[in-house]
Amino acid sequence: MTDAPSPPVPVWVIESAQPGGCGPAHALAGRLGCSFRRLRETAFVEGESPTPGLVLTAGFSAGMAGLSLHRKLKVPVVHCCGIRSVALAGSRVFDEVILSGWHVSKRKSRRVFPVLGPLSVVSPALYERAERLWRERLEHLPRPRIAVWLETGWSDSVADAMLAARQIELSMRLFGGSVMVTIGEGVLTAFANAFAEGLGSCIKLVWRHGEPDDNPGLGFTACADAVIIYGTRVSVLVEAAASVLPLFLGHVPGRFGGYNSLARVLLERGNARIFDSDFSPWPREALDETGRAAAFIRQRFGL
DSSP: OOOOOOOOOSEEEETTOOSSSSOOOHHHHTTSSEEEEEESSSGGTTTTTOOOOOEEEEEEEHHHHHHHHHHHHHOOOOEEOOOOHHHHHTTTSSEEEEESSSOOOOBBTTTEEEEEEESSSOHHHHHHHHHHHHHHHHTTOOSSSEEEEESSSSOOOOOHHHHHHHHHHHHHHHHOOEEEEEEEEOOOHHHHHHHHHTTEEEEEEEETTTSSOOOHHHHHHHHHHHEEEEEHHHHHHHHHTTTTSEEESSSSSOOSSSSHHHHHHHHTSOOEOSSSSSSOOOOOOOOOOOHHHHHHHHHHTTO
């Protein structure tokens, strides 16, 4: 008796310089609702593996590998990139290009699907799962619960950290509740200490990057009633915006940089507000551009 051939994997993912991380093609593949296979090399697949229904690529060398598979296997290729000129050039050779940018242009280009911000694995559904996992662990904290993401880039001043934390403390005195703080990589120890000290008598949980437990940021946010971001990491802004919570920025965005551009767009769309001591919610939609792109790809290629 011979072994039955392995069933085809609907999607292959090839990314440049992503040996262990999750790049845009991987993030998109995870939202397609089907199994996928990650590849580092493509030469060995000829004649050994069933042909996939779609190849997702990100990065120059991965894009070239994807085009090679397109020629050999006659399989459609979708390329993920963040530069408009590259996307327009790629639209001539790829079956579709997912263009991540700080603005979604209203002008439509053939074979270019624009999304706001980088593609992310974090989604409203992921927050729902995180809430179920963290619900019992955080149920002792009184509401309203405020999730705070403290990241680098907005200030290195200890005085600024103390002032920001005291603003939260004053609000907590008015509304009651508790604070859950996630301190990210690169935040100076003195800055983090000043922020924690400035929270004063607040009921709080504080996690710092480098502590033995896994980063609880998603769990904290999933079980919170509002979220405040201090810092300029684009990935954190995108992840927080994927929740359905009131999203506040702890500081006014600056003039330059991807975070600032994306933050200004979210403020203009009413998807975020500057924190001014009030945690009251307002109607806002969760930012789920990866889900929107995945729905388009499923329909476009019949997955």
